[in-house]
Amino acid sequence: MANLRPIISGVIGGLVAVAIISWLARDAATAQTDGLLCYGRKTRAIAVGLLLIALFIGYAALRASPDQRVIAAVVAVALLAGGIWFVVETFCFQARVTDTHLIVRSPWRGVREVPWEAVEGYSFSEVNRWHVLHTRGYGKVRLSVLLEGVDQVAEKLGRHADVAA
Numbered sequence: 001m002a003n004l005r006p007i008i009s010g011v012i013g014g015l016v017a018v019a020i021i022s023w024l025a026r027d028a029a030t031a032q033t034d035g036l037l038c039y040g041r042k043t044r045a046i047a048v049g050l051l052l053i054a055l056f057i058g059y060a061a062l063r064a065s066p067d068q069r070v071i072a073a074v075v076a077v078a079l080l081a082g083g084i085w086f087v088v089e090t091f092c093f094q095a096r097v098t099d100t101h102l103i104v105r106s107p108w109r110g111v112r113e114v115p116w117e118a119v120e121g122y123s124f125s126e127v128n129r130w131h132v133l134h135t136r137g138y139g140k141v142r143l144s145v146l147l148e149g150v151d152q153v154a155e156k157l158g159r160h161a162d163v164a165a
Contacts, residue, residue: 020046021129024146037095037149047090051083095143097152102133104141114138116156133157 024043039047057079061072092107102114114135121134125142131150133141143150 021146035097035149035152037097037143037147037152039090039093039144039146040148043146044090047083047086051080051087054079054083093147095147095153097149097156099156102141102153102156109139112138112141114141119157122157 024040024046054076058076061069061076064072088107092105094105096103100115102116102119104112104114106112114133118135118138119133120136123132123134124130125132128142129145131143131145131153133143133153135141143153
């Protein structure tokens with residue numbers, strides 16, 4: 001039974017993560033944002049909470065026994081990097097839907113003003129849970145299902161040029 005404990009913990013953790021992401025995505029889909037796409041308060045609060053958990057795990061890794069210190073440090077650094085990425089993404093990403101453009105401000109790619117006519121295709125990543133707009137000259141624009149107002153992009157795409165599914 002002791003050998004199954006890590007497996008059971010992993011399954012329970014995975015189910016909790018799926019439940020939280022579904023809850024956040026459902027809230028994001030119903031939000032009224034008036035052309036602005038951003039992460040909501042709940043998503044930002046969870047990002048900060050996860051960063052705090054990662055910081056606690058990092059602190060615990062400093063207290064690990066010498067024979068476990070390396071693996072504890074690797075896990076702590078990976079969790080801290082993911083937590084920092086999530087906080088930066090949720091607080092700094094923003095997009096605006098206009099009649100002529102999708103204006104995307106990202107900490108990773110800066111500001112891009114993508115005309116609707118430049119959107120050549122669309123796909124959805126089931127693994128990452130984001131919408132991907134394939135554009136001509138602007139790279140790929142990835143919009144998470146956790147963004148409030150992401151449904152407005154689909155409405156604008158439906159009104160403009162034919163986009164391959």
